[in-house]
Amino acid sequence: MTSSNQGEADIADVLRKSIGSPGVLTDGDVHARSCDPLRSVPVPARVIARPANTEEVAEVFRLCTQRNQTVVVHGGRTGVSGGAYCRDTDIIVSLERMTGIEDICTVGQTAVVQAGVTIEALQAAAREKGLFYPIDLGSKGSATVGGTIATNAGGNRVIRWGMTRQNVLGLEAVLPDGTVVSSMNRLLKNNTGYDLKHLFIGSEGTLGVVTRAVVKLVPMPTSQSVAFVAVSNYERVTELLARARQLPTLSAFEVMWSDFYTLIASHVSEPPIAPGQPFYILVEALGYNKDIDEAMFVAFLEAALESGLIVDAVLATSDRQREDLWRIREGSEVIVREMSPFLSFDVSIEIPRVDAYLAEVRASLLGRFPQARTVTFGHLGDNNIHIGVTIGRETLACGNEIEKIVYDALPSYGGAITAEHGIGQFKREFLAQQKSPAEMDLMRRLRDVLDPSRLLNRDVLC
Amino acid sequence: MTSSNQGEADIADVLRKSIGSPGVLTDGDVHARSCDPLRSVPVPARVIARPANTEEVAEVFRLCTQRNQTVVVHGGRTGVSGGAYCRDTDIIVSLERMTGIEDICTVGQTAVVQAGVTIEALQAAAREKGLFYPIDLGSKGSATVGGTIATNAGGNRVIRWGMTRQNVLGLEAVLPDGTVVSSMNRLLKNNTGYDLKHLFIGSEGTLGVVTRAVVKLVPMPTSQSVAFVAVSNYERVTELLARARQLPTLSAFEVMWSDFYTLIASHVSEPPIAPGQPFYILVEALGYNKDIDEAMFVAFLEAALESGLIVDAVLATSDRQREDLWRIREGSEVIVREMSPFLSFDVSIEIPRVDAYLAEVRASLLGRFPQARTVTFGHLGDNNIHIGVTIGRETLACGNEIEKIVYDALPSYGGAITAEHGIGQFKREFLAQQKSPAEMDLMRRLRDVLDPSRLLNRDVLC
Numbered sequence: 018m019t020s021s022n023q024g025e026a027d028i029a030d031v032l033r034k035s036i037g038s039p040g041v042l043t044d045g046d047v048h049a050r051s052c053d054p055l056r057s058v059p060v061p062a063r064v065i066a067r068p069a070n071t072e073e074v075a076e077v078f079r080l081c082t083q084r085n086q087t088v089v090v091h092g093g094r095t096g097v098s099g100g101a102y103c104r105d106t107d108i109i110v111s112l113e114r115m116t117g118i119e120d121i122c123t124v125g126q127t128a129v130v131q132a133g134v135t136i137e138a139l140q141a142a143a144r145e146k147g148l149f150y151p152i153d154l155g156s157k158g159s160a161t162v163g164g165t166i167a168t169n170a171g172g173n174r175v176i177r178w179g180m181t182r183q184n185v186l187g188l189e190a191v192l193p194d195g196t197v198v199s200s201m202n203r204l205l206k207n208n209t210g211y212d213l214k215h216l217f218i219g220s221e222g223t224l225g226v227v228t229r230a231v232v233k234l235v236p237m238p239t240s241q242s243v244a245f246v247a248v249s250n251y252e253r254v255t256e257l258l259a260r261a262r263q264l265p266t267l268s269a270f271e272v273m274w275s276d277f278y279t280l281i282a283s284h285v286s287e288p289p290i291a292p293g294q295p296f297y298i299l300v301e302a303l304g305y306n307k308d309i310d311e312a313m314f315v316a317f318l319e320a321a322l323e324s325g326l327i328v329d330a331v332l333a334t335s336d337r338q339r340e341d342l343w344r345i346r347e348g349s350e351v352i353v354r355e356m357s358p359f360l361s362f363d364v365s366i367e368i369p370r371v372d373a374y375l376a377e378v379r380a381s382l383l384g385r386f387p388q389a390r391t392v393t394f395g396h397l398g399d400n401n402i403h404i405g406v407t408i409g410r411e412t413l414a415c416g417n418e419i420e421k422i423v424y425d426a427l428p429s430y431g432g433a434i435t436a437e438h439g440i441g442q443f444k445r446e447f448l449a450q451q452k453s454p455a456e457m458d459l460m461r462r463l464r465d466v467l468d469p470s471r472l473l474n475r476d477v478l479c
Numbered sequence: 480m481t482s483s484n485q486g487e488a489d490i491a492d493v494l495r496k497s498i499g500s501p502g503v504l505t506d507g508d509v510h511a512r513s514c515d516p517l518r519s520v521p522v523p524a525r526v527i528a529r530p531a532n533t534e535e536v537a538e539v540f541r542l543c544t545q546r547n548q549t550v551v552v553h554g555g556r557t558g559v560s561g562g563a564y565c566r567d568t569d570i571i572v573s574l575e576r577m578t579g580i581e582d583i584c585t586v587g588q589t590a591v592v593q594a595g596v597t598i599e600a601l602q603a604a605a606r607e608k609g610l611f612y613p614i615d616l617g618s619k620g621s622a623t624v625g626g627t628i629a630t631n632a633g634g635n636r637v638i639r640w641g642m643t644r645q646n647v648l649g650l651e652a653v654l655p656d657g658t659v660v661s662s663m664n665r666l667l668k669n670n671t672g673y674d675l676k677h678l679f680i681g682s683e684g685t686l687g688v689v690t691r692a693v694v695k696l697v698p699m700p701t702s703q704s705v706a707f708v709a710v711s712n713y714e715r716v717t718e719l720l721a722r723a724r725q726l727p728t729l730s731a732f733e734v735m736w737s738d739f740y741t742l743i744a745s746h747v748s749e750p751p752i753a754p755g756q757p758f759y760i761l762v763e764a765l766g767y768n769k770d771i772d773e774a775m776f777v778a779f780l781e782a783a784l785e786s787g788l789i790v791d792a793v794l795a796t797s798d799r800q801r802e803d804l805w806r807i808r809e810g811s812e813v814i815v816r817e818m819s820p821f822l823s824f825d826v827s828i829e830i831p832r833v834d835a836y837l838a839e840v841r842a843s844l845l846g847r848f849p850q851a852r853t854v855t856f857g858h859l860g861d862n863n864i865h866i867g868v869t870i871g872r873e874t875l876a877c878g879n880e881i882e883k884i885v886y887d888a889l890p891s892y893g894g895a896i897t898a899e900h901g902i903g904q905f906k907r908e909f910l911a912q913q914k915s916p917a918e919m920d921l922m923r924r925l926r927d928v929l930d931p932s933r934l935l936n937r938d939v940l941c
Contacts, residue, residue, distance in 0.1 A: 124717045124831040125862075126724070169670050180668060183645055198917045204827040204862040206642060206898035208631050208681055209913050210941060211922050215677035219670055236725050255586045262588070263698050263767035265727035305725035309775045313768055365666040369586040400587075400666040436668035451671050455660045460673050466928050479672060 028108060029064045031080055036073045040114070041066055047109070052102040054095045054156065061105040062089070069114045070131075071189060071197055071228040077110055078226075079195030087472050088193075090222045092164025093135065095156035097361065098441025100168065100221055100477050112163050115228065118142045126234045127186060127203050132163025132227045139232070148234040151178035155347065163227045169219030171437030176398040177268040177303070180437070182218045184233045190217045190225035193468040203231050216463070221439050222474040224467045238303035242266075242314035243339040246321070246330040247294040251372035253326050254296050258368070258398055260326070264317055266302035266310055267398075271346050273297040274375065274393035280355060281348045289331040289342060299346045352392055352405055359407035360416055362423050365400040365436035374430040375402070381422045382406065386415070401436035420447070427451075440478050448479060490570060491526045493542055498535045502576070503528055509571070514564040516557045516618065523567040524551065531576045532593075533651060533659055533690040539572055540688075541657030549934050550655075552684045554626025555597065557618035559823065560903025562630065562683055562939050574625050577690065580604045588696045589648060589665050594625025594689045601694070610696040613640035617809065625689045631681030633899030638860040639730040639765070642899070644680045646695050652679045652687035655930040665693050678925070683901050684936040686929045700765035704728075704776035705801040708783070708792040709756040713834035715788050716758050720830070720860055722788070726779055728764035728772055729860075733808045735759040736837070736855035742817060743810045751793040751804060761808045814854055814867055821869035822878055824885050827862040827898040836892040837864070843884045844868065848877070863898035882909070889913075902940050910941060 032041045042065040050065075052058040068074040081088050089103035091111040103109060115133035122128075123146050130139060136157035139150050154160055154172040164170075166188065171180045178184065187202030200213050217225050248254050254272060261267050273281075278297045282288035290297065304310035314332075321327045333339040352359070366374045375393055382389040386408040395402035406412070406419055424434050424447050434440075434447050449457060460479040464471075494503045504527040512527075514520040530536045543550050551565035553573040565571060577595035584590075585608050592601060598619035601612050616622055616634040626632075628650060633642045640646065649664030662675050679687050710716050716734060723729050735743075740759045744750035752759065766772035776794075783789045795801040814821070828836045837855055844851040848870040857864035868874070868881055886896050886909050896902075896909050911919060922941040926933075 122829075122831065124721065125829055126721075169674070171668055175668065179645070182674070183641070192921075196917050196920075198921055199915060200918060202895075203829055203893055204895055204898070206633055206637065206827050206858070206861045206863045207895040208897050208899055208901045209895045210902060210910055210918070211925065212631070212644070212677070212681050213918060213921060215674070215680075216921075216925075218677075219674050236721070259586065259588075259698070265766055304727055306775055306778065309771060309778070313771045316768065316771070365668050367584075367587055367665055369584065396668070399668045401668045431665055433664075433666055433669040433671045435670050436666070437670055439670045440672060448672055453661060455658050456662060456672070456675060458658075459654075459660055459675055459678075462928050463673065463678075463925075466924050 028084070028086065032064065032066050032077065035076050035080060036066065036068050040068060040073065050094070052094065052099070054097065058102065060103060060109060062103050062107045062109045063105065065091070065109040065111050067111050067114045071191065074110065074191045074226060074228050075195045075197050078191055078193060081108065081472060082194050085470060085472070087475055089474055090226045092133070092161035092167070093156065093159035095160045096164065096168055096439065096441060098435070098439045099443040100439065100441040100474070102442050102476070104476070110226065112161065112228070121146050121148065121234070123148065125203060126236070127231055128234055129201065129229070129231050130162050131229050132161060132166070134162050136160050136162065136165060143234050144237055147237050149237040150184070150232060150234055152181050152184060155349070162230055162232065166218050166227045166230055167220065167222045168439045171396070171399065171401065173271070173396065174268050175396060176270055178235065182215070185214060185218060185230055186233055187231035188214045188217060188227050189229040190227050192225045193473045198225065201229065201231050205233070219439070221441065221477050223464055223478050226473070236305060238305060240304045240307040240310040241339060242302040242311055243333040243342050244300045244314070244318055244330055245289045245342050245345070246298050246300065246318070246327040247290045248296040248298060248326065249294055249328050251296070254298065254397070255368060257298065257321055257326050260317065260321060261300055262398070264302055264313060266304040266313065267300070268303040269299060269301035270396070270398045271299040272395055272397040273299070273346065276390070277348065277392040277394045280392055281345055281351050284351045284355070285345060289345065290329050294328055299342055346394065356390065356392065356405055356407045358410070358412040359405045360412060360419055362404040362406070363436050363438040364402055364404065364423065364427060365433040366402060366427070367431040368397065368400060370430045371397065371402060374426060374432060377426050378404070378423055381426065382419070385418070385422065399436070424450070442476050445478065490546070490548060494526065494528050494539065497538050497542060498528065498530050502530060502535065512556070514556065514561070516559065520564065522565060522571060524565050524569045524571045525567065527553070527571040527573050529573050529576045533653065536572065536653045536688060536690050537657045537659050540653055540655060543570065543934060544656050547932060547934070549937055551936055552688050554595070554623040554629065555618065555621035557622045558626065558630055558901065558903060560897070560901045561905040562901065562903040562936070564904050564938070566938070572688065574623065574690070583608050583610065583696070585610065587665060589693055590696055591663070591691070591693050592624050593691050594623060594628070596624050598622050598624065598627060605696050606699055609699050611699040612646070612694060612696055614643050614646060617811070624692055624694065628680050628689045628692055629682065629684045630901045633858070633861065633863065635733070635858065636730050637858060638732055640697065644677070647676060647680060647692055648695055649693035650676045650679060650689050651691040652689050654687045655935045660687065663691065663693050667695070681901070683903065683939050685926055685940050688935070698767060700767060702766045702769040702772040703801060704764040704773055705795040705804050706762045706776070706780055706792055707751045707804045707807070708760050708762065708780070708789040709752045710758040710760060710788065711756055711790050713758070716760065716859070717830060719760065719783055719788050722779065722783060723762055724860070726764055726775060728766040728775065729762070730765040731761060731763035732858070732860045733761040734857055734859040735761070735808065738852070739810065739854040739856045742854055743807055743813050746813045746817070747807060751807070752791050756790055761804055808856065818852065818854065818867055818869045820872070820874040821867045822874060822881055824866040824868070825898050825900040826864055826866065826885065826889060827895040828864060828889070829893040830859065830862060832892045833859065833864060836888060836894060837866070839888050840866070840885055843888065844881070847880070847884065861898070886912070904938050907940065
């Protein structure tokens with residue numbers, strides 16, 4: 018169905034004529050890029066179009082529609098679900114030249130940006146005005162505003178400020194046929210007709226490509242409290258979470274299961290707390306009044322200790338200690354070194370049932386693969402658990418079998434196969450077991466309205 | 480296009496056969512109800528169907544689709560935009576028998592309810608478990624969960640917890656053709672396919688009727704601080720707002736312009752602060768640690784006084800005083816008594832430009848109607864301003880002219896004709912001036928997908 022018979026030079030030439038030579042990459046400049054952030058998967062497409070503004074995106078899409086040319090959109094290519102993977106018959110539209118920060122309003126606490134701006138660049142620009150964009154991801158140096166909107170990215174501070182969806186006020190999108198839908202709302206409250214932005218947020222680029230956005234900012238926090246605590250059973254973890262939710266400054270509640278902490282602690286010179294407990298938790302609060310915030314945080318910890326909810330606690334007293342505690346929670350270097358090859362999962366489960374779900378999955382994995390090892394950690398208040406699984410050298414070869422063990426247990430625990438990473442190409446075969454036929458049908462009908470020929474990111478999602 | 484030629488008895492009989500006699504009202508039982516919460520507008524439809532569960536809603540919709548019968552859905556009928564108005568050829572589907580509170584999970588802090596539950600009933604059930612549903616409206620005794628989802632209702636605590644949209648995790652909707660789409664997600668993070676709930680939230684019942692929902696709850700606040708302050712100019716108001724946003728406990732920032740406060744204060748035996756300043760603000764904080772919350776709130780007030788941001792301040796020291804201050808802000812009794820007949824507006828404007836917009840509108844109103852009087856107040860942090868306008872006896876007769884003055888000034892201030900009340904039937908003629916042709920087209924295409932014959936709430940929105 019694609020126009021590959023018309024030849025590479027042809028589409029590249031047409032694009033050069035339309036958006037200028039600097040806007041078009043071919044050959045080695047294309048293949049030198051990777052579709053995957055974790056390993057090298059050269060981009061097989063023959064052309065990358067790099068429009069400089071919304072009108073050029075629209076022009077590229079109109080040309081593609083005329084030629085029945087399939088398109089894959091690239092933001093920062095930091096997604097881990099295969100959303101940036103493509104075929105050799107696709108062309109890539111990359112928003113890397115659309116990096117304008119058009120406005121930051123300190124009174125309204127909003128920013129207007131082009132979609133190719135990285136999260137880090139947006140945060141830096143906001144910081145200069147005493148403001149903060151609270152979507153905070155490990156990949157923020159490369160992840161773009163547009164990409165994080167398309168995938169509804171989450172990160173570490175969702176428990177306080179929500180996912181990307183909750184932080185977008187307005188956006189502009191180009192539909193597959195080249196129509197520009199501009200809904201650059203700057204208002205927190207606006208019930209004037211359907212709120213069209215929600216159609217595009219989290220649609221993984223299947224309904225249109227986001228070219229500009231208005232996002233909400235918050236005042237830049239001036240106080241940070243971080244504690245690391247050990248807890249002896251799961252009921253106490255959930256009770257501690259309920260109490261932590263009474264801290265209006267709560268900004269992270271990151272639970273590490275013993276499989277995770279035992280591994281990381283063995284690679285840290287001085288672990289904050291000795292391993293041996295089933296649960297370790299990093300609790301963080303961000304606020305604006307150092308003395309009062311710290312008093313509130315300490316009162317929370319003391320009450321938890323007194324009532325026996327936590328076995329041990331370490332309160333960071335310097336920026337260095339706060340960073341060290343966060344580094345333990347991130348732990349990715351150790352995991353990559355000690356677990357590779359491994360599979361990484363991003364599931365959601367109802368909070369009361371997380372531990373039971375994990376027990377079932379671990380038992381199933383060990384039943385099938387006695388050598389299986391896991392690391393488990395997550396943003397428990399958001400229902401979101403990350404699981405790393407390795408069975409040794411055969412891990413990737415047995416990947417599908419491992420996926421089935423992890424995913425098949427989810428429905429009976431009210432779980433979802435992806436909390437924040439999205440379906441992309443990698444989880445597509447599991448989507449139908451998560452959605453009812455009526456939901457699948459409605460998703461397809463929406464996609465058919467906007468992209469009847471399936472030209473845009475055709476291999477992802479439904 | 481409706482089936483009125485088939486006669487009232489016919490559709491009523493068919494419905495009785497389908498959902499039983501108690502589910503069907505006719506004649507006087509129908510006309511005794513009002514379409515409007517503020518004045519008596521008897522429901523002209525001949526039948527009200529009151530399904531008891533989702534399957535019965537679906538059955539009613541299937542019957543209506545077969546007969547090409549138009550339907551208007553009734554929740555609590557507290558909307559003020561005409562969404563519950565209907566024609567004599569319509570039938571009403573009321574969700575008043577669907578009042579089940581199916582589950583409240585204290586660990587996950589979620590509630591599962593049928594759509595006909597009132598906000599007050601939901602809040603009462605949550606309170607029994609130490610939890611709070613933070614959508615807080617004057618009409619909460621009648622407004623239903625389903626109706627507030629359909630209209631994306633706001634209220635007084637949006638600055639802290641967001642609009643209804645931000646508090647809905649999952650929902651079940653019946654499409655106009657009777658298909659049940661159940662997306663009863665209980666997870667905060669779930670990027671498994673399109674988040675279909677957002678299609679229905681705020682769609683004013685045009686894409687489907689919400690029959691059940693999962694909502695987020697928060698811990699029930701245990702501390703409340705309320706202050707009433709006077710401010711001498713608008714720049715200081717916005718500066719005070721920026722500082723108030725650094726209170727993580729901030730739950731309301733309600734600005735009253737002098738036209739509002741002067742009127743209300745003249746009807747209160749002891750106004751908290753003498754009239755004469757251009758701005759009065761009710762600031763509220765809700766938290767979970769009485770001593771610390773109060774200390775933080777007082778520190779905020781003292782700093783504002785010291786730096787000259789506020790001219791005067793009253794801090795409530797008892798529940799009675801807190802209620803009295805809120806009663807001033809609500810002021811509706813006085814407004815109804817002293818201003819009637821009046822028109823009430825619910826606009827949004829970019830925060831830095833609110834006062835300039837209001838100055839222009841007041842000047843235009845006085846230019847055209849020298850006797851015009853206004854009252855102005857609103858949730859400034861949410862961009863949302865309510866304006867009451869009277870020109871005396873001729874107010875309703877000149878309603879359209881007054882509306883044009885208020886609405887026509889909005890676009891140049893980045894404003895919206897409805898912040899939280901919705902378009903309904905009353906603002907429909909102004910929608911197109913707020914939306915681009917591409918947005919209007921996309922809205923209509925979405926509606927066409929789900930309701931090609933326009934059977935559902937046909938006279939509202941696009």
